Amino acid sequence: MTKQIQADVIIIGGGTGGCAAALGAARSGRSVVMTEAYEWIGGQLTSQVVPPDENRWIEQFGCTASYRTYRNAVRDYYRRFFPLTEQARARAGFNPGNAWVSRLSHEPRTALAVLRDMLAPYVHSGRLQIWTGYKPVRAETDGDEVISVTVCGQDGDKLVLTGSYFLDATEEGDVLPLAGVEYVTGAESVAETGERHALTGPANPRDIQAFTHCLALDYNEGEDYTIAKPREYDFWKSYQADFWPAPQLSWTVPSPSTLAPVTYVLLPEEGANPLFTYRRLADRSNFQPGAYKTDLSVVNWPQNDYWLGPIVDVAPEERHCHLERAKQLSLSLLYWMQTEAPRKDGGIGYPGLRPRPDATGAPHGLAQAPYIREGRRIRAEYTILEQHLSPADRPGGKAEKYPDTIGIGSYRIDLHPSTALRTFIDIPSLPFQIPLGALIPIRVNNLIAAAKNIGTTHITNGCYRLHPVEWNIGEAAGMLAAFCLDNGITPRGVRNSPQQLSSFQTRLRNNGFELEWPSIGAV
Structure with missing residues (x-):
């Protein structure tokens, strides 16, 4: 109609x-x-x-x-x-x-x-x-x-x-x-714009900033919300870009301004630079006891930036492929954190990380739309x-x-x-x-x-x-x-x-x- x-x-x-x-x-x-x-x-x-x-x-x-x-x-x-x-x-x-x-x-x-x-x-x-x-x-x-x-x-x-x-x-x-x-x-x-940080060679229409498929989750110590192993998990576990200081699925990333390696932790009680509070959406300490069982956070971190290909002005099949792979990256990061991530206490994995689809309006706690x-x-x-x-x-x-x-x-x-x-x-x-x-x-x-x-x-x-x-x-x-x-x-x-x-x-x-x-x- x-x-x-x-x-x-x-x-x-x-x-x-x-x-x-x-x-x-x-x-x-x-x-x-x-x-x-x-x-x-x-x-x-x-x-x-x-x-x-x-x-x-x-x-x-x-x-x-x-x-x-x-x-x-x-x-x-x-x-x-x-x-x-x-x-x-x-x-x-x-x-x-x-x-x-x-x-x-x-x-x-x-x-x-x-x-x-x-x-x-x-x-x-x-x-x-x-x-x-x-x-x-x-x-x-x-x-x-x-x-x-x-x-x-x-x-x-x-x-x-x-x-x-x-x-x-x-x-x-x-x-x-x-x-x-x-x-x-x-x-x-640089020949076109004169900008200090423009490309020294020819312009590149496919050279576009990474996009991110964000993911909302909370954390419940002692519980187990481990998701099914994502189909691309093995790829993302082994992937490391030439400009990255560690595997993609790790706590170590480059500082955006200095490019020096920075190592994060997950939770605030584990030390400095806790990723869980980086873009936390709801801090339960702001609310009366019982209102929120846990804090609510969003995974929009360096580890789930997707840069393996553009989604603008490409064939529909290529666009779909990259959009799906970005979802797989975010889910693989979650699975790695749940099952294999090293903890400050010497343990392995945080199975209490729970996806929150109710918070995003989309399956698996993923955002409805990629962050462009x-x-x-x-x-x-x-x-x-x-x-x-x-x-x-x-x-x-x-x-x-x-x-x-x-x-x-x-x-x-x-x-x-x-x-x-x-x-x-x-x-x-x-x-x-x-x-x-x-x-x-x-x-x-x-x-x-x-x-x-x-x-x-x-x-x-x-x-x-x-x-x-x-x-x-x-x-x-x-x-x-x-x-x-x-x-x-x-x-x-x-x-x-x-x-x-x-x-x-x-x-x-x-x-x-x-x-x-x-x-x-x-x-």
Whole structure:
């Protein structure tokens, strides 16, 4: 069955950027349709099971007002419905998981509930339609305009979506090839970008950051939840990349910034660097006795990064193979930990590690979706380069100042090992702005990049890909589409008209966007 649906703004992809885009466009008075390939909206925050990676100033500044609303709502959700300890309830910076890499580590089901609540007023009024389980399969264009995008459901039903503006908020930039939008994949050459860390040889479109199929679990000492031996376990047990200091299934990995070997432990009581608390989602010490039997954690660690091949712009069979092998890697890591991992007490294995499919909404405790760090990137009106924000290239200690700023962000240039079998690139960056030109394709008039698919390079994608930045990009894209409709102008016209640009930036500020950083240093 095929159904025709029309709206002012069509958003393909209901991840972090897509949800923020829907919020921005619907709040601006426009009718919106948002589709999402997976059952849960929220992307990184939900279906990928990745708690927020944020800048160090996030509690004071460094995000949009709506993202701050999201953060506050997460804390309020626990305070309203969960039996917290008095200390946890009173803590202004309450961190449900007390993870050591996230200031607000929380469960994906909490994120899902909060996102649904934030979008509910627009869904209930009929201004916003959300269709989950639908993937884009076709786009119709007329010259430099997108006319429609067709999405297909899991049962074969199709929706033909028509609108004035189309926002690509998918995790891999899936609309771009369908609509013939010019884009880039992989790693650029230094000859092309002049970046210090670009490839010295030719560009490599298949040189893409590793992705990870995350896994949620808890730990019950004295119990046995050992899974069946994964079919690829023997391969992963013996596999060791040339740039890795130990077998893939071990406690020893390279430090991302120095590449020196670092050895972790599993549990906090075993010593320094406990992986179980690295991205812990729920710390039972925050809750009254009996509320949580154990802590809940997510396995999104160096050991289950998958880099044996890309999944973008490859044959369907190759893509499926790599997606399945990434699942096998995560399950093999779990099985190794349950049966063969050395313990600090001299024992072998942690059979009490229990997968938590209830926490992820998918079998075996695996995430519904892989965590995608890098996909397709538009060839944009403006491309963000390493030299625009690297301290090594900015003797004044400030990132490039963009007259068309639509927001701010901050994160290290953090590149995980790549599918060209290159190791980490993890270097400092200066707090940066998000230029409007990076959201606008060089040719197509009514498509806007609304997630990680903006005009970055392989290098700068490493710091523009995290939660609050993706949210800012998406929300700005939704508001841009609404502004263009209100004023009868294209995104390119907004950027190239000082008067229209100033008016749009005023609208952003009035809606809680921060467009400039205060004076702070590199991260």
